[in-house]
Amino acid sequence: SKVIGDEGLVVGIDIQEVNKKLSGIKNVRIYQKDIFDITDLAQIGVSEQFDVVLSDMAPSTTGMQSLDQIRSLNLVESVFGLLPKFLRPGGNFVIKVFDSQNAQNYLKEQKNRFNEFQYLKPKSTRSVSKEFFVIGKHFKA
Known part of the structure; x- marks a missing residue:
């Protein structure tokens, strides 16, 4: 999250279980889901x-x-x-x-x-x- 700065965001999506430690990092969001099931970016909390x-x-x-x-x-x-x-x-x-x-x-x-x-x-x-x-x-x- 240092590289992306205060306004940046890293979103990780994996069908497998994800390391929960990553979700505690500033500006990082982790989702355990199938990327092909995401029909709208709002489902992962982003608008752009x-x-x-x-x-x-x-x-x-x-x-x-x-x-x-x-x-x-x-x-x-x-x-x-x-x-x-x-x-x-x-x-x-x-x-x-x-x-x-x-x-x-x-x-x-x-x-x-x-x-x-x-x-x-x-x-x-x-x-x-x-x-x-x-x-x-x-x-x-």
């Missing part, structure tokens, strides 16, 4: 779209690579679908993606929704991991 949307969502994995890739891509597509509701024009977006040819094709289609669009695989990620992050800057809405 966000400057940044960060999605670290991942599907339940089965160990079957092709099925896991499909589930991941379905989730990614769903999150991109939420952007007009949650992300203000000019805002920034980060999402975790499990790599596949279909994911690459879908992401190419999404590039034009941002002024800048890049992929990042953090050094801390295992070399065999198929996950990477997509960073979209300056959402065109």
